[in-house]
Amino acid sequence: AQSVAQPEDQVNVAEGNPLTVKCTYSVSGNPYLFWYVQYPNRGLQFLLKYITGDNLVKGSYGFEAEFNKSQTSFHLKKPSALVSDSALYFCAVRPGRGGGATNKLIFGTGTLLAVQP
Amino acid sequence: ETGVTQTPRHLVMGMTNKKSLKCEQHLGHNAMYWYKQSAKKPLELMFVYNFKEQTENNSVPSRFSPECPNSSHLFLHLHTLQPEDSALYLCASSRELGNSYNEQFFGPGTRLTVL
Numbered sequence: 001a002q003s004v005a006q007p008e009d010q011v012n013v014a015e016g017n018p019l020t021v022k023c024t025y026s027v028s029g030n031p032y033l034f035w036y037v038q039y040p041n042r043g044l045q046f047l048l049k050y051i052t053g054d055n056l057v058k059g060s061y062g063f064e065a066e067f068n069k070s071q072t073s074f075h076l077k078k079p080s081a082l083v084s085d086s087a088l089y090f091c092a093v094r095p096g097r098g099g100g101a102t103n104k105l106i107f108g109t110g111t112l113l114a115v116q117p
Numbered sequence: 118e119t120g121v122t123q124t125p126r127h128l129v130m131g132m133t134n135k136k137s138l139k140c141e142q143h144l145g146h147n148a149m150y151w152y153k154q155s156a157k158k159p160l161e162l163m164f165v166y167n168f169k170e171q172t173e174n175n176s177v178p179s180r181f182s183p184e185c186p187n188s189s190h191l192f193l194h195l196h197t198l199q200p201e202d203s204a205l206y207l208c209a210s211s212r213e214l215g216n217s218y219n220e221q222f223f224g225p226g227t228r229l230t231v232l
Contacts, residue, residue, distance in 0.1 A: 006158070032218045034220060036223075042224070042225050043119065043123075043209075043223035043224045043225045043226050044160075044207070044209075044221075044223040044227075045119060045223070046220045046221070046222065049218065049220055051218045072224060074160060083123070086197055090160070092216070102175070104165075105160075105162070105221065106159075107159040107160040108159060109158060109159050110159075
Protein backbone atom coordinates (compact mmCIF):
# COMPACT_ATOMS: atom_id res chain seq x y z
CA ALA A 1 0.00 0.00 0.00
CA GLN A 2 1.18 3.52 -0.72
CA SER A 3 1.83 5.52 2.42
CA VAL A 4 3.69 8.35 4.10
CA ALA A 5 5.17 8.12 7.57
CA GLN A 6 6.07 10.98 9.86
CA PRO A 7 7.56 9.07 12.79
CA GLU A 8 7.53 11.96 15.26
CA ASP A 9 4.32 13.41 16.59
CA GLN A 10 6.25 16.36 17.98
CA VAL A 11 9.68 17.89 17.55
CA ASN A 12 11.07 20.33 20.10
CA VAL A 13 13.94 22.63 19.27
CA ALA A 14 15.44 25.76 20.75
CA GLU A 15 15.33 28.97 18.74
CA GLY A 16 18.46 29.38 16.67
CA ASN A 17 19.17 25.66 16.50
CA PRO A 18 18.81 23.60 13.34
CA LEU A 19 15.63 21.60 12.93
CA THR A 20 14.70 18.43 11.09
CA VAL A 21 11.22 17.02 10.56
CA LYS A 22 11.34 13.49 9.23
CA CYS A 23 9.33 11.92 6.44
CA THR A 24 9.57 8.56 4.74
CA TYR A 25 7.34 7.23 2.01
CA SER A 26 6.33 4.06 0.29
CA VAL A 27 5.08 4.46 -3.27
CA SER A 28 5.84 2.81 -6.55
CA GLY A 29 7.52 4.65 -9.37
CA ASN A 30 9.23 8.02 -9.06
CA PRO A 31 7.29 10.08 -6.54
CA TYR A 32 6.45 13.73 -6.34
CA LEU A 33 7.00 14.93 -2.75
CA PHE A 34 5.58 17.92 -0.94
CA TRP A 35 5.78 19.68 2.41
CA TYR A 36 2.94 21.77 3.79
CA VAL A 37 2.68 23.78 7.01
CA GLN A 38 -0.47 24.47 9.01
CA TYR A 39 -0.64 27.30 11.52
CA PRO A 40 -3.40 27.30 14.17
CA ASN A 41 -6.86 27.90 12.73
CA ARG A 42 -5.48 28.06 9.21
CA GLY A 43 -5.44 25.81 6.19
CA LEU A 44 -2.34 24.13 4.84
CA GLN A 45 0.27 26.28 3.14
CA PHE A 46 2.60 24.89 0.50
CA LEU A 47 6.28 25.02 1.50
CA LEU A 48 8.20 23.15 -1.17
CA LYS A 49 8.16 20.20 -3.54
CA TYR A 50 10.47 17.74 -5.21
CA ILE A 51 9.70 16.75 -8.78
CA THR A 52 13.01 15.82 -10.34
CA GLY A 53 16.60 17.00 -10.55
CA ASP A 54 18.63 18.31 -7.62
CA ASN A 55 17.91 16.30 -4.50
CA LEU A 56 18.06 19.40 -2.29
CA VAL A 57 14.98 21.54 -2.67
CA LYS A 58 14.67 25.04 -1.23
CA GLY A 59 11.32 26.47 -0.27
CA SER A 60 9.56 29.23 1.60
CA TYR A 61 10.66 30.78 4.90
CA GLY A 62 14.20 29.34 4.70
CA PHE A 63 13.08 25.70 4.70
CA GLU A 64 14.69 23.05 2.56
CA ALA A 65 14.25 19.32 2.09
CA GLU A 66 16.47 16.58 0.81
CA PHE A 67 15.18 13.76 -1.35
CA ASN A 68 16.95 10.48 -0.66
CA LYS A 69 15.79 7.79 -3.02
CA SER A 70 17.71 4.93 -1.43
CA GLN A 71 16.25 5.70 1.99
CA THR A 72 12.86 6.75 0.56
CA SER A 73 13.00 9.85 2.69
CA PHE A 74 12.23 13.53 2.26
CA HIS A 75 13.21 15.22 5.52
CA LEU A 76 12.42 18.89 6.07
CA LYS A 77 15.24 21.04 7.44
CA LYS A 78 16.05 24.57 8.47
CA PRO A 79 19.48 25.78 9.62
CA SER A 80 18.17 28.11 12.33
CA ALA A 81 14.70 27.74 13.85
CA LEU A 82 12.44 30.66 14.74
CA VAL A 83 9.68 30.71 17.34
CA SER A 84 7.34 31.67 14.49
CA ASP A 85 8.12 28.34 12.80
CA SER A 86 6.05 26.58 15.46
CA ALA A 87 3.25 24.86 13.56
CA LEU A 88 2.02 21.51 12.26
CA TYR A 89 4.00 20.16 9.31
CA PHE A 90 2.67 17.66 6.79
CA CYS A 91 4.59 15.59 4.31
CA ALA A 92 2.70 14.41 1.24
CA VAL A 93 3.51 12.21 -1.74
CA ARG A 94 1.99 11.59 -5.09
CA PRO A 95 3.05 8.65 -7.23
CA GLY A 96 4.77 9.90 -10.35
CA ARG A 97 5.88 8.24 -13.52
CA GLY A 98 5.96 4.48 -13.38
CA GLY A 99 3.84 4.39 -10.28
CA GLY A 100 0.40 4.71 -11.73
CA ALA A 101 0.50 8.48 -11.75
CA THR A 102 -2.48 9.95 -9.99
CA ASN A 103 -3.48 13.33 -8.70
CA LYS A 104 -4.28 11.92 -5.28
CA LEU A 105 -2.04 13.31 -2.57
CA ILE A 106 -1.17 10.91 0.24
CA PHE A 107 -0.55 12.80 3.48
CA GLY A 108 1.31 11.88 6.62
CA THR A 109 -0.26 12.37 10.04
CA GLY A 110 1.68 15.56 10.67
CA THR A 111 4.46 16.60 13.05
CA LEU A 112 4.02 19.39 15.54
CA LEU A 113 7.11 21.58 15.63
CA ALA A 114 7.59 23.52 18.86
CA VAL A 115 10.37 26.09 18.89
CA GLN A 116 11.26 27.37 22.34
CA PRO A 117 12.61 30.91 22.78
CA GLU B 118 -3.75 34.41 2.22
CA THR B 119 -3.70 31.56 -0.29
CA GLY B 120 -6.46 32.79 -2.59
CA VAL B 121 -8.90 30.15 -1.40
CA THR B 122 -11.72 31.24 0.91
CA GLN B 123 -14.17 29.13 2.87
CA THR B 124 -17.41 29.99 4.65
CA PRO B 125 -18.48 29.59 7.31
CA ARG B 126 -15.34 29.23 9.39
CA HIS B 127 -17.25 27.53 12.19
CA LEU B 128 -20.48 25.55 12.07
CA VAL B 129 -22.44 23.77 14.76
CA MET B 130 -25.35 21.65 13.61
CA GLY B 131 -27.69 19.01 14.87
CA MET B 132 -27.94 15.60 13.28
CA THR B 133 -31.20 16.46 11.55
CA ASN B 134 -30.05 19.78 10.09
CA LYS B 135 -29.15 20.57 6.51
CA LYS B 136 -26.28 22.96 5.92
CA SER B 137 -23.79 23.80 3.20
CA LEU B 138 -20.11 24.66 3.16
CA LYS B 139 -18.83 27.04 0.52
CA CYS B 140 -15.42 27.35 -1.07
CA GLU B 141 -14.22 29.93 -3.59
CA GLN B 142 -10.86 30.21 -5.27
CA HIS B 143 -9.44 33.31 -6.96
CA LEU B 144 -6.42 31.66 -8.54
CA GLY B 145 -7.74 30.70 -11.94
CA HIS B 146 -7.43 27.02 -11.11
CA ASN B 147 -9.55 24.29 -12.66
CA ALA B 148 -9.31 21.53 -10.08
CA MET B 149 -10.93 21.68 -6.65
CA TYR B 150 -10.89 19.30 -3.71
CA TRP B 151 -12.65 18.59 -0.42
CA TYR B 152 -10.65 17.10 2.45
CA LYS B 153 -11.59 16.03 5.97
CA GLN B 154 -9.05 16.65 8.71
CA SER B 155 -9.48 14.83 12.01
CA ALA B 156 -7.05 14.92 14.91
CA LYS B 157 -4.15 12.46 14.74
CA LYS B 158 -5.21 11.19 11.32
CA PRO B 159 -3.92 11.92 7.83
CA LEU B 160 -5.95 14.24 5.69
CA GLU B 161 -8.72 12.31 4.01
CA LEU B 162 -9.48 13.20 0.41
CA MET B 163 -13.24 13.25 -0.11
CA PHE B 164 -13.98 14.60 -3.58
CA VAL B 165 -12.10 15.92 -6.61
CA TYR B 166 -13.46 18.08 -9.40
CA ASN B 167 -11.71 18.96 -12.64
CA PHE B 168 -13.30 21.55 -14.93
CA LYS B 169 -16.56 21.18 -12.93
CA GLU B 170 -16.66 17.42 -13.41
CA GLN B 171 -16.33 15.09 -10.45
CA THR B 172 -13.35 12.82 -11.00
CA GLU B 173 -13.06 11.19 -7.61
CA ASN B 174 -15.38 10.18 -4.79
CA ASN B 175 -13.37 8.51 -2.07
CA SER B 176 -16.15 6.26 -0.76
CA VAL B 177 -17.76 9.19 1.02
CA PRO B 178 -21.17 8.57 2.65
CA SER B 179 -24.11 10.01 0.78
CA ARG B 180 -24.89 12.38 3.64
CA PHE B 181 -22.10 14.49 2.09
CA SER B 182 -23.07 15.85 -1.31
CA PRO B 183 -20.66 18.02 -3.32
CA GLU B 184 -21.56 20.55 -5.96
CA CYS B 185 -19.28 22.40 -8.36
CA PRO B 186 -21.22 24.93 -10.45
CA ASN B 187 -18.07 26.40 -12.00
CA SER B 188 -14.31 26.12 -11.65
CA SER B 189 -14.19 28.85 -8.99
CA HIS B 190 -16.82 27.56 -6.59
CA LEU B 191 -17.26 24.35 -4.68
CA PHE B 192 -19.96 23.42 -2.18
CA LEU B 193 -20.38 20.60 0.28
CA HIS B 194 -24.01 19.97 1.23
CA LEU B 195 -24.50 18.29 4.59
CA HIS B 196 -27.55 16.29 5.62
CA THR B 197 -28.26 14.07 8.65
CA LEU B 198 -24.68 14.00 9.80
CA GLN B 199 -23.29 11.96 12.67
CA PRO B 200 -21.18 13.18 15.61
CA GLU B 201 -18.16 11.38 14.14
CA ASP B 202 -18.38 13.71 11.16
CA SER B 203 -17.17 16.55 13.37
CA ALA B 204 -13.86 17.69 11.89
CA LEU B 205 -12.11 20.44 9.99
CA TYR B 206 -13.21 20.44 6.36
CA LEU B 207 -10.64 21.83 3.99
CA CYS B 208 -11.10 22.98 0.43
CA ALA B 209 -8.17 23.12 -1.97
CA SER B 210 -7.55 24.03 -5.58
CA SER B 211 -4.83 23.45 -8.12
CA ARG B 212 -4.17 23.79 -11.80
CA GLU B 213 -6.04 21.25 -13.85
CA LEU B 214 -5.47 17.59 -13.24
CA GLY B 215 -3.07 15.81 -15.53
CA ASN B 216 0.09 17.39 -14.19
CA SER B 217 0.41 15.56 -10.91
CA TYR B 218 3.27 17.74 -9.70
CA ASN B 219 1.04 20.80 -9.28
CA GLU B 220 0.77 21.84 -5.66
CA GLN B 221 -2.58 22.43 -4.04
CA PHE B 222 -3.63 25.64 -2.36
CA PHE B 223 -5.79 25.27 0.72
CA GLY B 224 -8.48 27.39 2.28
CA PRO B 225 -8.60 28.03 6.05
CA GLY B 226 -11.20 25.34 6.60
CA THR B 227 -14.61 25.06 8.24
CA ARG B 228 -14.61 23.68 11.77
CA LEU B 229 -17.75 21.52 11.90
CA THR B 230 -19.29 20.26 15.12
CA VAL B 231 -22.20 17.83 14.93
CA LEU B 232 -24.25 17.56 18.10
